[in-house]
Amino acid sequence: NHILVLGHGELTEPILEELDGRADVLIITPNSERAQRLSDRGYDVFTADPSDEESLKRARVEEARSAIVATNNDAEDALAILTARQLNPDIHIVAAATQRENEPKLRRAGANTVISPAALGGHFLAESAIGGSGLETVEERLLEEEPDEVATAADDTDEVDTDASDD
Amino acid sequence: NHILVLGHGELTEPILEELDGRADVLIITPNSERAQRLSDRGYDVFTADPSDEESLKRARVEEARSAIVATNNDAEDALAILTARQLNPDIHIVAAATQRENEPKLRRAGANTVISPAALGGHFLAESAIGGSGLETVEERLLEEEPDEVATAADDTDEVDTDASDD
Ligand SMILES: [Ca+2]
Ligand SMILES: [Ca+2]
Numbered sequence: 001n002h003i004l005v006l007g008h009g010e011l012t013e014p015i016l017e018e019l020d021g022r023a024d025v026l027i028i029t030p031n032s033e034r035a036q037r038l039s040d041r042g043y044d045v046f047t048a049d050p051s052d053e054e055s056l057k058r059a060r061v062e063e064a065r066s067a068i069v070a071t072n073n074d075a076e077d078a079l080a081i082l083t084a085r086q087l088n089p090d091i092h093i094v095a096a097a098t099q100r101e102n103e104p105k106l107r108r109a110g111a112n113t114v115i116s117p118a119a120l121g122g123h124f125l126a127e128s129a130i131g132g133s134g135l136e137t138v139e140e141r142l143l144e145e146e147p148d149e150v151a152t153a154a155d156d157t158d159e160v161d162t163d164a165s166d167d
Numbered sequence: 168n169h170i171l172v173l174g175h176g177e178l179t180e181p182i183l184e185e186l187d188g189r190a191d192v193l194i195i196t197p198n199s200e201r202a203q204r205l206s207d208r209g210y211d212v213f214t215a216d217p218s219d220e221e222s223l224k225r226a227r228v229e230e231a232r233s234a235i236v237a238t239n240n241d242a243e244d245a246l247a248i249l250t251a252r253q254l255n256p257d258i259h260i261v262a263a264a265t266q267r268e269n270e271p272k273l274r275r276a277g278a279n280t281v282i283s284p285a286a287l288g289g290h291f292l293a294e295s296a297i298g299g300s301g302l303e304t305v306e307e308r309l310l311e312e313e314p315d316e317v318a319t320a321a322d323d324t325d326e327v328d329t330d331a332s333d334d
Contacts, residue, residue, distance in 0.1 A: 003296050003297070010285050011285050011288050011289045011292065012289075013267075013289070014267070014283075014285055014286045014288070014289025014290065014293075015289040015292055015293050017289070018289055018290055018292075018293030018294070019293050019296070019297070022297055023296075023297055065296075066295075066296040066297075067296075068292050068293070068296050070288070070289075070292055092295075092296065094292050094295040094296050095292075096288050096292060100180075100181070112295075113292075113295045115288055115291050115292060115295075116181075116288075117284040117285060117287060117288030118177050118178050118181055118284060119181045120284060120287045120288060120291065121178050121181070121237070121263050121282055121283075121284030121287060122178045122179075122180070122181025122182040122184070122185055122237075123181065123185055124282050124287065125178065125182055125185075125235050125237055125261050125262075125263060125280075125282060126181075126182050126185030126186050126189075126235070127185070128233075128259075128261040128280045128282075129170050129186070129190075129232075129233040129234075129235050129259065129261050130170070130186070130189055130190055130233075
C-alpha cells in the first residue's frame with residue numbers, strides 16, 4: 001500500500017514534503033547522486049530507470065496504492081506511466097504535464113490524474129489579479145491547511161467523495 | 168483599471184486565457200517577436216523592459232488595478248515588482264516564484280500575492296496520490312468552473328471576501 005515516486009524533477013521536493021509522514025514512499029530515479037542524497041535523508045530509493053519493468057516489479061508496483069510521475073521530461077513520464085499501468089491495471093497514477101499540451105497524452109498513457117502546474121499557477125494568478133486582495137492567501141490556504149480540511153473543502157464541491165478507493 | 172502583465176514566460180498563455188474577456192490587459196515584454204505575435208492576436212502590447220520606469224508610466228501603472236509578474240526569471244520579476252511598487256503604492260501585484268525559495272523575496276520586493284507553481288503542483292499531486300481517486304478532477308474543477316463558482320468556493324473559506332478592491 002506504498003506510494004511510488006517515479007523519477008525526480010522540480011516537483012519532487014514539494015511532493016515529498018507533502019507526503020512526509022503520511023504514506024510509505026519509494027522513490028525510483030536513475031540519477032545515482034540524487035538517489036544517494038535522498039537516501040542520506042532517510043528516504044527509500046532505488047537507483048534505476050523508472051520505466052524499466054524489472055525495477056517496477058522490484059518496487060512491488062503490483063501492491064502499490066499509487067504512483068506519482070512528475071519529472072520535467074514528459075516523454076520519460078509517459079514511458080513510466082505506460083510501464084506502471086501495464087504492470088498494475090488498478091494502481092492510481094497521478095502525473096504532471098510540464099508542457100500543458102501533453103496533458104491528454106499522459107492521460108492516454110494511463111494516468112488517472114494529470115495536472116499542469118503552469119495552468120494551475122496561471123489560474124490562481126489571474127483570479128488574484130482580477131479579484132483584488134481576496135485571493136492572495138489562496139496558496140497559503142491550500143498548502144498550510146490540515147490535510148483533513150483540504151479534503152473537506154474539496155469534498156464540498158465534488159460528489160465523488162464516497163469513492164475513496166480507486167476507479 | 169486595467170491589468171498589466173509584466174514580462175512573458177511559461178505561465179503567460181494560461182494567464183491570458185484566464186483573463187480573456189474579463190479585464191483590460193496590457194502586456195509589456197522586451198521580446199519584439201513575441202510582442203508582435205501577441206499583437207497579431209489582438210492583445211495590447213508594449214515592446215519594452217517591464218522594469219523600466221518610463222515604460223510602466225507609459226502603461227499607466229498609476230491607474231492599473233493589478234500587475235501580474237510571472238516570467239521564468241525570478242530576478243527580472245523582482246526588478247519589475249520593485250519598479251511597479253515604487254510607481255504605484257496601491258497596485259495589487261501578483262507574482263510567480265519559479266524557484267520556491269524566491270517566494271519571500273518577491274513578497275519583500277512588493278508583491279501582495281506570490282505563488283509557486285511547483286508547490287501548488289506538488290500539493291495537488293500528493294493529495295491525489297494519498298486520497299485515491301477523490302481528487303483527480305481537482306484541476307478540472309478549478310479550471311473549468313465558472314468564474315463565479317470559483318469565487319464562491321474561495322469565499323467560503325476566506326473572510327476577506329467583502330474587500331473586493333485592494334489593500
Ligand atoms: Ca512532467
Ligand atoms: Ca518567476
